[in-house]
Structures are given as C-alpha cells and as structure tokens.
Amino acid sequence: MELDIWDYPPAEFLVSGFTSGAVENPFDIKRYRPEECAARLVEDETDVALLPTMLALQASDAVDVIPSVGLVSWDYPYARLVWNGGLHDFPKTIAYDRRVAQERIATRIIMHEHYGVDPTFVPYDGREPTALLDTDEEAALLVGSNVPSLQIDSFTIDIGQEWYELSNYPMVWGMYVTKRDRATEEAIEPLIAAARAAEENRDVWVQAQETTEALNAFYREDLRTGLDKLAIASLTEFRKYLFYYDVTEDVPDLPFVFLDDEEGEEEG
Numbered sequence: 001m002e003l004d005i006w007d008y009p010p011a012e013f014l015v016s017g018f019t020s021g022a023v024e025n026p027f028d029i030k031r032y033r034p035e036e037c038a039a040r041l042v043e044d045e046t047d048v049a050l051l052p053t054m055l056a057l058q059a060s061d062a063v064d065v066i067p068s069v070g071l072v073s074w075d076y077p078y079a080r081l082v083w084n085g086g087l088h089d090f091p092k093t094i095a096y097d098r099r100v101a102q103e104r105i106a107t108r109i110i111m112h113e114h115y116g117v118d119p120t121f122v123p124y125d126g127r128e129p130t131a132l133l134d135t136d137e138e139a140a141l142l143v144g145s146n147v148p149s150l151q152i153d154s155f156t157i158d159i160g161q162e163w164y165e166l167s168n169y170p171m172v173w174g175m176y177v178t179k180r181d182r183a184t185e186e187a188i189e190p191l192i193a194a195a196r197a198a199e200e201n202r203d204v205w206v207q208a209q210e211t212t213e214a215l216n217a218f219y220r221e222d223l224r225t226g227l228d229k230l231a232i233a234s235l236t237e238f239r240k241y242l243f244y245y246d247v248t249e250d251v252p253d254l255p256f257v258f259l260d261d262e263e264g265e266e267e268g
Contacts, residue, residue, distance in 0.1 A: 001026055001048065003050075004029075004036075005029060006034045017198045023197045034050070044179075047187065050071065054247065056177050060255045069195040069225055073160050074161070074170045074171075078144065079147070081139060081140075090119065093121075096121055096140070159171075160222075188257070202220065
C-alpha cells in the first residue's frame, strides 16, 4: 500500500511511529505538497493520503476518513500572516499562494470573526513565501516548511494560534483519507498505532531534530496526532464556518470509517 504525506516536518512526526520502527510499517510512504497528495488520491495513484481538512470535508461524500488520528495543533508556525502594521492597522490586501486554500479560508475566518475586518485575498501562482513578501499587497500569508526559519521584522500572527483564540480548540490541519469504501483494517490499524507510538516516543523524536527553541516547544507541547474530543469539537466549528463562508453547500459530514465492532460509518 502507498501512503502519501505532506513534505512538512509535522507530517514526519505523524508517521514517526513507522519511521522509528516502533510500529510495523505496511506502507510505501511518499512525500508531496498537500494539494498534490489530494490530487494523487483522486487519480488513484495512492491508497491513503494525508489531506488538508478542508479538502476532506469538501469531498465528504466520496471519501472515508481514518478515525482517531490527524495532524492537530494549538499553534502552527508553518502558517503566518505578515504585515507592516499591527492589530490596530489591519491590511486591506493579502497576497497568498493559491495552492494554500485551507490556510486562506482559515485566515479569512479569523480576520472577520476575531477582528471584524475583511481584507481582499489576492492569489499568486506558485510563489514561495519569500516571494510573497515582495508583492504590492499590504500583507502576505506565508505557508510552508521554511516559514518558521524566516527572519521577518514585520508584525506576524500565527494562524493556528489565532484559530485557538477564536474557537478555544486546536486546529485540525489534516486527516488520513481513502476513497469511499476503500479503507481496510490493514490500513486503519497501523495508522492509528503509528500515531499513538509517535506520541509515546515524542521526546526521542524531538531530540533527533535540528530545531530552534520555538520549534522545539511546538513539537513537545503543541503538536498532536490524535482526534480527541477537543479536535472533534474543532472540526465541528470548522465545518460550520465552511458552510457559512460558502466553501461547502451545507455543513459537511465527518465521514469517519470504523471496522471491527462498528460497521459502516459514523457521520457527525
């Protein structure tokens, strides 16, 4: 079986139960940008993919979501909004890479619901975060694996932390997904076991990483691999916002698939 994950360090933590050898790995793990993982699942080029939560919810009628495991965090140094101002001088325009749809809608929700402003989001094609800083827009939404290491003097907000301050829940950035009716016990059980092993061996994994003090704290304290009650509550809030902001036609179901004693799906 093939498993596609994001080419971001947080996704590596999610599969560290496999890569450390703590859990037997039945997958050929490959790494791509988040939107590429989604495209490969649609095109039947992979069996399981880590999908941005928004994309999984938009496709809820066509996919199964693996239960109990996801990429969850209380803050997220990999997604930051930067502008020359502050909380009393909000930007009117925001440059963003059109590939980061989930981070864009999360930022739009936060700016409107938390701060009462509605800046215009201006898409750019295939721009690296540093290139977005050089546009004519007043702010830049920076998303990517190199964002935590960028030295930026401008005012910055962390999109994950802002979501927590708005909702009181951690953000669920990604979930493991298969096409509808293709999730098997052979895939589900190892993915859940690997996520649990990642949590149990967190300190060992963090010690092996070359990180800054801030990232070290993120990996030790703020990054989670489980869909607990708080994460499910966050998903419920996010689903409602996707509907309110016309991203989905209705409040999408949570298409979790369960095996063993529970046949079929639980839809929230």
